[in-house]
Amino acid sequence: ATSVMWFRRDLRLGDHPALHQAIAAGPDGVVPLFVLDDTLWTPRATTRVAYLSRLLAQLSDRIGGLHVVHGDPVAEVTRVARAAGATSVHVSADYAPYGARRDAAVEQALAEHGIALVRTGSPYAVAPGRVTKPDGTGFRVFTPWYRRWAEHGWRAPADRVDDAPWLRPTGRTHRIDEAPVPDGLTLPPLGEEAALERWHAFMDDDLPDYDTARDLPGPDRTSRMSVHLKWGSIHPRTMLADLATLSLSGADAYTRELGFREFYADVLHQRPDSAFGYYDHTFEAMTYDHPGDDLEAWKTGQTGIPIVDAGMRQLRAEGWMHNRVRMIVASFLVKDLHLEWQHGARHFLDLLADADLASNQHGWQWVAGSGTDASPYFRVFNPMTQGKKFDPDGRYVRRWVPELADVPAKHVHTPWEMAEPPAGYPAPIVDHAEERAESLRRYDAIRAGR
Numbered sequence: 001a002t003s004v005m006w007f008r009r010d011l012r013l014g015d016h017p018a019l020h021q022a023i024a025a026g027p028d029g030v031v032p033l034f035v036l037d038d039t040l041w042t043p044r045a046t047t048r049v050a051y052l053s054r055l056l057a058q059l060s061d062r063i064g065g066l067h068v069v070h071g072d073p074v075a076e077v078t079r080v081a082r083a084a085g086a087t088s089v090h091v092s093a094d095y096a097p098y099g100a101r102r103d104a105a106v107e108q109a110l111a112e113h114g115i116a117l118v119r120t121g122s123p124y125a126v127a128p129g130r131v132t133k134p135d136g137t138g139f140r141v142f143t144p145w146y147r148r149w150a151e152h153g154w155r156a157p158a159d160r161v162d163d164a165p166w167l168r169p170t171g172r173t174h175r176i177d178e179a180p181v182p183d184g185l186t187l188p189p190l191g192e193e194a195a196l197e198r199w200h201a202f203m204d205d206d207l208p209d210y211d212t213a214r215d216l217p218g219p220d221r222t223s224r225m226s227v228h229l230k231w232g233s234i235h236p237r238t239m240l241a242d243l244a245t246l247s248l249s250g251a252d253a254y255t256r257e258l259g260f261r262e263f264y265a266d267v268l269h270q271r272p273d274s275a276f277g278y279y280d281h282t283f284e285a286m287t288y289d290h291p292g293d294d295l296e297a298w299k300t301g302q303t304g305i306p307i308v309d310a311g312m313r314q315l316r317a318e319g320w321m322h323n324r325v326r327m328i329v330a331s332f333l334v335k336d337l338h339l340e341w342q343h344g345a346r347h348f349l350d351l352l353a354d355a356d357l358a359s360n361q362h363g364w365q366w367v368a369g370s371g372t373d374a375s376p377y378f379r380v381f382n383p384m385t386q387g388k389k390f391d392p393d394g395r396y397v398r399r400w401v402p403e404l405a406d407v408p409a410k411h412v413h414t415p416w417e418m419a420e421p422p423a424g425y426p427a428p429i430v431d432h433a434e435e436r437a438e439s440l441r442r443y444d445a446i447r448a449g450r
């Protein structure tokens with residue numbers, strides 16, 4: 001018997017329950033497959049596609065040939081499985097709205113040929129939909145959800161599959177073209193080895209005081225594991241198993257952050273419409289501005305607000321932005337520029353290497369006030385105060401905004417207050433106090449049902 005291992009967001013060999021199932025079901029060989037799906041594989045130069053193309057090439061080298069096909073997964077998976085004479089196709093379950101629909105369609109098409117689609121595991125330690133209230137309904141608030149999630153526990157990591165004697169070369173492995181990298185971007189390290197190396201270095205160096213250091217973009221001491229989690233170069237279960245052996249407040253804080261990732265996946269599973277629509281429908285009635293030059297200034301890091309520009313330039317250069325700064329730039333887009341969060345979320349999805357529909361859309365909705373446990377809308381981030389608090393010496397701003405490299409710490413978040421502001425750096429495109437008041441007026445209007 002042969003089987004097909006259809007890889008998606010699980011591009012690794014270690015701790016991979018679906019791969020174990022594929023090997024057990026395919027003693028005569030396993031065809032390792034990846035489908036470049038037109039819905040996700042855009043011709044635009046996005047960080048996602050640039051990163052994924054290189055990650056696939058690396059996995060293909062590692063296992064001696066990944067079977068890569070381009071096209072509609074329903075037709076392609078069925079065709080490859082039939083050509084290989086496979087009796088089953090193995091996947092890690094996908095719970096995101098598009099992936100779940102796609103898998104249901106593939107399952108049906110395979111069934112017509114007597115081939116089973118077998119889902120084993122998922123990109124999460126606890127699959128979305130499994131943590132519920134006693135009455136079986138889903139949670140809308142993080143803290144009680146987290147308590148149940150932590151009680152739920154997770155299986156021990158599966159053994160590693162190191163060599164690939166299971167691989168059945170099909171002779172049809174396609175060369176994977178490296179997709180173009182967006183201008184100015186340096187891609188982060190990629191692959192399973194890089195993920196494990198980074199994880200161990202982070203545990204040794206930065207986990208012990210993660211709970212206090214995580215909010216400061218200047219020292220830059222968070223784990224940067226998000227991109228590896230996004231593509232499944234590592235499974236969170238592997239990380240949770242390590243964390244459980246440590247009694248450190250940093251380990252507890254980190255476990256909670258992994259919990260947020262799983263919570264948002266659960267929420268998106270409960271409410272697939274919240275991927276691009278408002279989780280809290282009240283906000284549909286809000287008045288928003290049309291995007292124009294302001295959106296461009298935000299995207300290019302030319303708003304004249306130093307912490308916002310630093311974040312947007314880091315995003316473009318690294319395909320990543322520090323979490324605190326993601327919140328600040330998102331708040332600026334929604335509450336200072338009065339644009340709908342979806343405009344910012346789309347830009348993030350294009351430029352983040354860790355772009356994840358659940359974490360991104362719900363991170364944005366949290367900031368916009370329309371998400372789960374949303375920060376109340378009237379609590380408007382002041383980007384200057386945030387800058388002074390979380391980047392007190394201006395190290396982060398100076399790293400990304402060279403025009404401000406020589407500005408003293410006192411003025412680095414408010415250069416326009418200097419007698420001679422630095423040449424070449426724009427004046428603020430908005431007055432924060434005025435826009436804050438405007439945001440609150442618009443909010444009062446929807447609350448009053450006007």
Ligand code: FAD
Binds near residue numbers: 254348367
């Ligand atoms: P660490 O601080 O080291 O955290 C460890 C891990 O916990 C992360 O890798 C991530 O998997 C998880 N995590 C941490 N914070 C969050 C959070 N708030 N929500 C969900 N998971 C979290 N994260 C993404 O992975 N992809 C996204 O597309 C994404 N978009 C975001 C958009 C906005 C507007 C905001 C406010 C947050 C977004 N986040 C997103 C969450 C968070 O900013 C990143 O996960 C984090 O910055 C990644 O860096 P790290 O791995 O060094 O984080």
